[in-house]
Amino acid sequence: MIMEDDEEEPPIAVEINETLDLAPPTPSDQSDQRQDIVEAPPVGVTVITGYLGAGKSTLVNYVLNTQHGKRIAVILNEFGEEIGVERAMINEGDGGALVEEWVELANGCICCTVKHSLVQALEQLVQRKERLDHILLETTGLANPAPLASILWLDDQLESAVKLDSIVTVADAKNLRYQLQRHHDLSSFPEAFSQIAFADVIILNKVDLVSSEDSESALEELEKEIRNINSLANIIRSVRCQVDLSKILNCSAYDASQVNHLEALLEENKSLTTRDLHDSALRTLCICEPRPVNLDKVRLWLEEILWDKKYNMDVYRCKGVLSVLNSDQLHTLQAVREIYEIAPVRKWRTKDNQTNKIVFIGQSLNEEVLINSFRACTAAAF
Numbered sequence: 047m048i049m050e051d052d053e054e055e056p057p058i059a060v061e062i063n064e065t066l067d068l069a070p071p072t073p074s075d076q077s078d079q080r081q082d083i084v085e086a087p088p089v090g091v092t093v094i095t096g097y098l099g100a101g102k103s104t105l106v107n108y109v110l111n112t113q114h115g116k117r118i119a120v121i122l123n124e125f126g127e128e129i130g131v132e133r134a135m136i137n138e139g140d141g142g143a144l145v146e147e148w149v150e151l152a153n154g155c156i157c158c159t160v161k162h163s164l165v166q167a168l169e170q171l172v173q174r175k176e177r178l179d180h181i182l183l184e185t186t187g188l189a190n191p192a193p194l195a196s197i198l199w200l201d202d203q204l205e206s207a208v209k210l211d212s213i214v215t216v217a218d219a220k221n222l223r224y225q226l227q228r229h230h231d232l233s234s235f236p237e238a239f240s241q242i243a244f245a246d247v248i249i250l251n252k253v254d255l256v257s258s259e260d261s262e263s264a265l266e267e268l269e270k271e272i273r274n275i276n277s278l279a280n281i282i283r284s285v286r287c288q289v290d291l292s293k294i295l296n297c298s299a300y301d302a303s304q305v306n307h308l309e310a311l312l313e314e315n316k317s318l319t320t321r322d323l324h325d326s327a328l329r330t331l332c333i334c335e336p337r338p339v340n341l342d343k344v345r346l347w348l349e350e351i352l353w354d355k356k357y358n359m360d361v362y363r364c365k366g367v368l369s370v371l372n373s374d375q376l377h378t379l380q381a382v383r384e385i386y387e388i389a390p391v392r393k394w395r396t397k398d399n400q401t402n403k404i405v406f407i408g409q410s411l412n413e414e415v416l417i418n419s420f421r422a423c424t425a426a427a428f
Contacts, residue, residue, distance in 0.1 A: 089172055090211030090296055091181045091198050095191045097225060097238045100218040101251040105287035106184050110155050114291055116179040119171055120157045121164070165197065172207040180295050181208065190237075191244050192362070195382045199300050212297035215245035215279075216287065220255040223268055239328050242272055243362040243407050244382070245279045246299040254285045276407050277330040278311050278365060302378045302389040309367060312403040328362075331411045335402040335420055338371040343423035344379075345388065350419075352384050357415050359408060366404030369394070371425050379404060 096102040106120055149157045158167065164183075171181065185191055191213050198210035217238070218225075225238040242248060250272075256264050269281055282289055298304045312332070350356040352364075364381035368388065375390035376398070394400050406416065 086177065088207055088209040089178050089181055090298075091168075091183055091208050092211050092295060092297075093191050093194050093198070093213045094182055094184045094216065095213065095241045095244075096216030096249075097218060097222075097241060099221070100216040101249070101287045102184055102216050104251070105214075105216055105249065105289075106182065108287050108289075109182060109291070110151055110157060111153070112291075113153050115154075116291070116295075117154045117156075117176060118180045118182060118295075119178050120155060120182045120184065121167060121171070122158070122184050164194075168208055180211070190240050192383045195244070196385050199382065199385065199387075210300050211295070212246040212299040213244050214247045214249060214294050215241045216249045216251050217242065217272070219250050219253045219265065219268060219283075222250075223271065226271060239275060240362065242275045242279070243328055245276060246297055247294050248272060248276075248279045248281045249287060249289060249294070250281055250283045251287050252285070253283045273330070275328050275330065276363070277314075278363070278405060278407065300380060302380075302387070302391050305367070305376060305378055305391045308365060308378060312365070312367060312405060328407075328409045329411060330405060330407050331413055331416070332403065332405045333413065333417050333420060334404075335417075335424060336400075337402075337424040338369045338373075338400075339402060339420075339423040340425065341368075341370050341373075341377070341388070344368065344420075347419060347423050348379075348381065348386055352381060352386060357412060357419070359406075359410050359412060359415075361406055361408040361411075363407040364404065366402065368404075369400045369402050376400075 094102055094105060106122075109118060110120060151157065158171075168181070171178070183194065185194060195210060195213065198208065222238065250265070250269070253261075253265060265283065272279070272281060280293070282293055298307075348364075351359060352361055361381065362383065364379065364386065366379040368377040368379055370377050370390075373390070374393050376392055376394050377388055377390050379388050380386065402420070404420070
């Protein structure tokens with residue numbers, strides 16, 4: 047049984063003195079705005095997703111009601127279920143222009159609903175006079191966060207103003223096992239699977255509703271099931287989504303400079319084996335190769351897997367570090383669906399284990415094919 051989110055008391059709203067100027071900006075205004083945006087570091091965006099009733103709205107309300115001392119904007123990316131906050135109104139302006147009304151709350155947060163253009167809303171948001179600490183984007187009713195990742199992660203028009211910080215999935219500890227087991231042997235996977243697969247952080251919510259009899263063992267088994275799908279995500283247990291905000295904000299999950307954290311994740315997963323799972327299962331798989339690789343060959347290899355589906359594998363996420371032939375630079379690899387990025391980060395250190403390590407999260411992953419095809423990218427294969 048899937049339970050709806052509990053009712054929440056609405057946060058206290060305060061009047062916004064600043065009004066949205068709908069008049070077209072002058073060239074000098076646009077220049078000043080661009081200069082301000084370029085000079086300021088980008089604002090991190092956390093995407094919040096989760097299965098119906100898991101507690102997304104409870105998490106948003108927790109942020110909106112908590113005295114955390116941060117100026118956080120919350121964007122509701124669909125006109126739909128209520129979350130207990132006095133919603134901002136959305137109207138179609140002249141010529142179809144989008145008009146947002148931002149509701150400001152007593153704890154410094156601001157909130158709005160976006161019915162149409164998310165990009166436009168983000169651009170308006172970062173141009174506000176008050177500097178934001180963070181942006182939360184709740185994907186109400188959106189099963190797959192990958193399209194949002196593609197917009198926020200590598201969008202040339204936005205990258206100077208905002209950046210994708212992480213994808214946070216809220217999971218219902220009481221009902222998740224039922225949701226997963228019900229579809230475990232099917233070739234198509236429901237939202238619960240894809241949301242776990244794309245997550246950087248998983249909030250295992252409603253742990254207090256798990257049967258008190260041996261509840262710790264039940265939660266450990268549930269976490270094991272989650273890690274079989276996505277072993278790279280950080281799992282946080284919670285009651286009513288009351289979590290330490292430092293664990294879900296400023297994670298820099300897509301920042302190539304966070305290579306130490308990435309290496310630690312890959313080291314934990316290098317011996318991962320999931321051979322006991324069905325070949326078609328959505329799971330995590332890690333491959334390693336000690337010999338340096340040709341970067342052009344790796345790009346072609348990735349594009350065949352991600353774009354051409356050459357080996358009939360459906361890759362959701364991919365993270366790795368690469369040892370590149372004729373380069374002293376450690377390269378990081380990240381991919382979300384068809385979009386990937388390979389970036390040099392720093393020089394290899396003497397103490398580093400200079401080995402290629404790549405973790406895949408996806409469906410119908412074939413470990414032998416991945417190892418052999420990647421091995422063809424090494425210098426020894428030329």
